[in-house]
Amino acid sequence: MGIVRHTLYGIRRTAGPALAAACALLWAAGAGRAEDRENPVKQASDYTSVEYFDPPHELQISSRITGAEAIPLPGGHETLVRQFKLELFGTNGLPTYIVEAPNCRYDEMSGTASSPGHLTVRSADGKVTHEGDGFLWRQDDKFLTISNHVHTVIKDGPEIKAKP
């Protein structure tokens, strides 16, 4: 995670002046196209943040946050993540829960993700789903709070095992 965020801000610090100079040259040459003039500083695509288990499972991913787009917010701690997706894994490497939200503010310092918008949570085995509006996710203890309009579906029953 630290690596990802560092990279994001690294782009802003180092690429900004160079890009401005490049744009100025292109403008001067009259060859600038619309896509060249877009400022890459304000957004990054394919955002990913990965957290690993403590030893002895330090090689296993415990959670992975991904987003189609990430925009660093003023203040430097928070990132607006669009198409937020959080995946939790067990120490066996198998996924346990998938959390998704259209938008989310992710605070790396506090290890929290929050949004006033809609949220869906589903267990990887499909037995449990939660939905609601407005949420706070605490990464440290994997604790989720949903503020409004909670709707949970629990599918349970006998295990039907296919015959060999």
Next chain:
Amino acid sequence: MKRFCLILMLAVGRLTGSAQTHAPEVLTVIHSDSFAGSLLSHHTLYTGHVRVDHPGMKLTCEWATTDSPTTNSPDTIIVARTNVVIDLAGKTGTNTNGAAGMTGVGNQSWHVTSDQAVYTNHPAGTVTNETLTISGHAIAKSEKETITGEPLIYDLVTKQFSGSNYEMVVSGAALPPAPQAKTNAAAVNTNAVSNPH
């Protein structure tokens, strides 16, 4: 003769119907104002206008906790607290274990009030056990009967009540005849369980 034996076997099968039966997947839907829970422990808390919709019952309460099924722990446990109101779906004719025309409590709809109710779904292999343990001023009323018990236990598969200190009053006539007719007061919630929030 063969026909008679077949009918007899079917009748015995119905009479020996137990809490265990082959059952399809059960969908339980929970609505509430808010939710808090750990996705590690699968233990969650629902608060505010909690409503549980289940094929065999509709339950409302002020707050509830759940333990969701997982691969390692397939049981579903819902503990409903404070001002618990349950409407148990009655069924005339065939009930969930196929006992057509079963008489008794299985044919009736019940309105239940209590301080607490614990729903447990314990799937074992291809068999499902679903029970509801109702305690704290537990009263179950149907059109003609009133049942009290501490606790009252309702089997959602066979649709039958059991329990400790179990007493049933049928239209003013107690069964079995009791020295004094019991009139159950309206449920008053004295549950002092504090909301963990």
